[in-house]
Amino acid sequence: MEFNKEKWKEKLEERLLEKFSVSLKDASPFEVYKALGETVMSFIAKDWYETKQEYSKTKQAFYLSSEFLMGRALGNNLINLGIDKEIQEFLKELGIDYNQIEDEEEDAALGNGGLGRLAACFMDSLATLNLPGQGYSIRYRNGIFNQYLRDGYQVEKPETWLKYEDVWSVMRPEDEVVVNFGYTSVRALPYDMPIIGYGTKNVNTLRLWEAHSIVDLDLGVFNQQDYLHATQDKTLAEDISRVLYPNDSTDEGKKLRLRQQYFFVSASLQDIIKKFKKVHGREFSKIPEFISIQLNDTHPVIAIPELMRILVDVEGVLWEDAWEIVKKTFSYTNHTILAEALEKWWVGLYQEVVPRIFQITEGIHNQFKNELANLYPNDVNKQNRMQIIQGNMIHMAWLAIYGSHKVNGVAELHTEILKEHELRDWYELYPDKFLNKTNGITQRRWLLKSNPQLASYITELIGDAWIKDLSELKKLEQFIDDKKVLSKIWDIKIEKKKELVEYLRETQGIDINPNSIFDVQVKRLHEYKRQLLNIFQVYDLYQQLKQNPNMDFVPTTYIYGAKAAPGYKVAKGIIRLINDIAQIINGDDEIKDRLKVVFVENYRVTVAEKIFPAADISEQISTAGKEASGTGNMKFMLNGAITLGTLDGANVEIAKEAGEENEYIFGMRVKDIEELRKKGYDPRFPYNNVTGLKQVVDALIDGRLSDLGSGIYREIHSLLMERGDQYFVLEDFEDYRRKQREINRDYKDKISWAKKMLKNIANAGKFSSDRTILEYANEIWNIKETKIK
């Protein structure tokens, strides 16, 4: 976008005056933020309109996801418009600090973790690549909770991003639809957010639905008696879009959750079909030619029977014809093999919430049951395993696979495990449906925006084509022996570490040594991600430093950031444990600056933007086979952190791209775990035989550490020692500790460390979400670049 200072100044002043009746020189940072946001919105309005017009003529992909973890928009939008530096400069001339303005924006935190952030990166890539793709979700009034620490325990407070309204959302009352449940109906009111592509005029859309009561429509028709009842109905309706479920990779099976899912899915499909009819009339057989719908995990899978309902009940299409359309329209992404995340609905509840949809689901189930009987007449077990309704449970993943033309996993290893194990029956039946789409991240937010120093240095070395084509980074390999380059990327890392140190001093009052190794694990707290293994190693290291004060050791800071699902007791216990150990170590005068442990409160997108660029070590230590992909691992890599990880998820591909010698890979592989399970794993073996391990594990129960009486440490101890250590924490401890020591030794050699950094950055190209999205576009959606003029 052309930047015209006078025009911006004029607009900004006008906005401030109209909205707040204040002049530029007296405006508060909040007022400037709002006015600036609205000014951006007014400048992109025309392009946004034209993008919609163009897309309506062509095939479009719709990304249905219960989560979009967007973070802040202002900085990202200015960068993508190519006017960030100009705006910063212009504000500076007016005596306004841009950072202060940016800090007025709350994160749009409509997601839990990986799955939601992936959806957000996909939006950025779609727009940047001029691809006709739109997101659909719920406009949760409260996003993921804000986390505070009290006595080292997590406490949750509601997140309120809409408290002072949102400048990036536009209400579209003309597109409102009604969603019918068993007993009631609610209004679905859409709000659109513009998704501004980088270096293009295309502006895509993320449409979020807000739930309202239908009595709002006409409260006047209710008499006095009905008034209270009417307001009650209003609350019930509005509850649907009130709050994001704070579980990552676990399914709660709650009624409100099913209502949320059906609410946004039904509204989105009604919207999609309405627009289709405007252009193509009643030629429903053309739907797969113009519409592709991606189901992001099982959460929106109820879209399959809902599209059947719309076609059969509303539009009068024959069931068989409708089913052909459905199968060609949907595709499904699986993001996990964890059994607790694959959604199953209890028939009774499903029937109560969406009775008509239940009938249709049963119809699909019966149809498939007959197919199975014909396919496998001699294998009743297999028939039973694959049924959509089993006993009184509805298996949403099975419904998804049956009703989709493509099914994908999110990393090579993950897709292989799906094909060989979890979805083996399905792969045998439909080999052509299955493919892999390794996840990716947008380099615009995760390098250009969050690490401008490294970004501009890279541009200085190889030009700026990497911003739109990350494979360009490969050109950095020519500098692998260039001492000047190596020392510069080291210096940039130190600079980013200092910025993080400053942030943590301001927000948490902690002092960190910027010359220490920053060893970072930031992600949701889950047993399979093994934050426990990490903190055990730290505690063991602490014992060693105490016993051996002259040990040759580069000071290290262990940084954690993690939210736990509010009902996940063990995860909350691990947060307490980390903070407990942090307090002991940080308060020990003999240790001083050599070892530090920091738990970053309320880890979220905006904080992540400060953390990834400052990390030396990227902890990716999940039990092999458990992490579908991971995407944090890619953000670290892109910013020159070295992976300390298991061969799990996308770590496998990271190691392959950068060379295993440039990462620290440890622990059991998937096949080792299978073998050990067969043989029988006894955690008492490592416990008794690995030096120091017993000391660490016993600290949970011998009074050296304290859970303040909650009993959770004993529970954790028992999970490890009596209940089989499901995630092989003890088994992998020794190898993990060995790698930690190796890192500490290697870090001293600045040049060879910087080479590893450069190798990682140069080979991060594969992990751009642009690459991922192009694969979806070409191999699943069949959509084409549609650039506006």
Ligand code: H53
């Ligand atoms: O999805 C990410 C993966 C990650 C996986 C995560 C995920 C959720 O965040 C929530 C539910 C779910 O089934 C999976 O755990 O490994 O990188 C994006 O694919």
